[in-house]
Amino acid sequence: MxxxxxxxxxxxxxxxxxxxxxEVREDVIEAMCEPMFGHRMDRMTDLYTTIVEDTKAFLGTDNDVIVLTGSGTEFMESSILNLVDDDVLVTTCGSFSERQVNVAERLGKNVDTLEYEWGQAVKPEDVRATLEQADTDYDAVTCVMNESSTGVRNPIEEIGDVLAEYPDTYFIVDAVSALGGDYVDIDAHGIDVLFTSVQKAFAMPPGLAVCVVSDKAYQRELESESASWYGGFQRSLDYYDRKGQTHSTPAIPVMLAYRTQMKHMLEEGxxxxxxxxxxxxxxxxxxxxxxxxxxxxxxxxxxxxxxxxxxxxxxxxxxxxxxxxxxxxxxxxxxxxxxxxxxxxxxxxxxxxxxxxxxxxxxxxxxxxx
Ligand SMILES: Cc1ncc(COP(=O)(O)O)c(C=O)c1O
The missing domain is CATH 3.90.1150.10 (Aspartate Aminotransferase, domain 1)
Structure with a gap:
């Protein structure tokens, strides 16, 4: 006990x-120390639309961006709920990709794995061979960009290019510990969902997770039988479209920190x-x-x-x-x-x-x- x-x-x-x-910059920590305000006030719309649009600009993406209170694992779970009805192929090469297997199994999905020894990277040609030989059409394939347990950077760009040949199979990328420190052209490589946590290479205090969602993934969720409420792409993005706010009460102080840090990131480029x-x-x-x-x-x-x-x-x-x-x-x-x-x-x-x-x-x- x-x-x-x-x-x-x-x-x-x-x-x-x-x-x-x-490490978090001093002015980013200080940004959190403002008197509180309501999450349905206009000021919240200013804050949330600023951080969402600045993030799109930093990442150079035309896809939608959700900034949700929680940690990266939230999107490990909700991206499976939102995109997978039956079968998912999870590539594994370390602890965090193995967590993705566990998450998907607990959600009752049929999980196949393409496994590598810890320290090895996922190879695009193996993904292609697995898809060609499979007796099912996978709803999604997942891959971790940066396996933090082994220090492996997987070639997600090439894997995305393979998956682009399978338009009914969605590509989910766990970019926790990479995004913000390792540039990826999200839109050019058919990545439908890519998520991160802000306490990693974004260098912000923990408390928020970021998800980049393609229009195709948004549409797919509309047909999903198991879409998440909290981590539903549709609920977050529709709320953003209508009100420029989040669907439930966010960690406002961390969003204030986010705003300040993202300005630094934009300035650096x-x-x-x-x-x-x-x-x-x-x-x-x-x-x-x-x-x-x-x-x-x-x-x-x-x-x-x-x-x-x-x-x-x-x-x-x-x-x-x-x-x-x-x-x-x-x-x-x-x-x-x-x-x-x-x-x-x-x-x-x-x-x-x-x-x-x-x-x-x-x-x-x-x-x-x-
Ligand atoms: C690659 C990877 N995926 C997922 C996670 C889980 O992120 P979080 O703790 O923000 O839920 C981590 C955390 O270290 C990670 O490194």
Whole structure:
């Protein structure tokens, strides 16, 4: 049984290098401290239409955008409810894609999997072969863009191009931990649904999930037998069209933070943001290869989370504790019991830059005696 541990408010500040939540700018935190207002006031329409339209501009998409109170997992669930009546093919290569299997099974859907070992990437040609050989027409195929548990970046663009040949099969992409730090041209690759959580590469406080929905997916939901109420695309988008607001009471303070952070993101622009993340990822990989090895299959390393194979057998848990204690920086162990000590992970996303990542790798070198 878990016992209460009183929150004291007295904790040292730690710089976050975990795969989310990540560092949030000071003015973004401050933006949350406004007196409250009602979610049916005109002011709410100003706030919500601003964040939705700014997000479309940042992502360069003509698809619809929903910003919903909740975390990314909400859209893992509702996109299945909204688009799948019978059969779904879930590609798996780590913990979060395996969660998608669990979610879809609990919703009573027929789930087939295309499975890869942890660390391997999903291959478009295997998706094609699976679709060709299947004795059913799948309602949807799902793929995680960035498998945060293994640091694999899946080639969702090429997989989307394969799926474009199957117009009755919808493509659902979990872009949590990637979007905002790894640019994807959503409209060009037949991606029907793509979702993320704001506490990752958007570098916002947690509490909101973002979903980009194609017109085709919106139409499909109208015929769905199991469409979600809370996460229904139709309910959110129709409400937006009529009132420019959300269907139920949103986390207004986090939306205020969103507004401020999205202005910073627009000012930087997605090309520059993508480039900054590329630089951080390249630096981290180079450092990792100098001292250890990268865990993901070569050529599929993530641009926002590096998963590093602990080839030196350092005590990962002890190193994390010592870096936290001595440098006030926090990075992550490997995911779950499977990868806990075998790997460790550095989140280089959001507002970090090469210099701040170098400060962490210097600290790890010092503590681990590399
Ligand atoms: C790839 C991926 N998918 C889904 C999730 C779940 O997101 P949330 O915790 O916002 O529900 C995570 C969280 O780390 C993730 O990394």
């Amino acid at each position: 878990t016992e209460k541990r009183e929150y004291t408010g007295d904790y040292p500040d730690k710089t976050l290098y975990i795969p989310g939540p990540t 997605h090309d520059a943001r993508d480039e900054r993340h590329r630089e951080m990822a390249e630096y981290t990989r180079e450092w990792a290869r100098d001292h250890f090895e990268m865990f993901p299959e070569a050529g599929y390393e993530s641009q926002t989370v590096s998963c590093i194979e602990n080839t030196q057998g350092i005590d990962v848990a002890e190193t994390i504790d010592a870096v936290s204690e001595e440098y006030d920086m926090v990075f992550s162990n490997g995911y779950g019991s499977q990868l806990g000590e075998q790997t460790f992970r550095i989140g280089h996303m959001g507002e970090h830059d090469r210099e701040s990542i170098e400060a962490l790798t210097d600290a790890i070198e010092d503590v681990a005696g590399l």
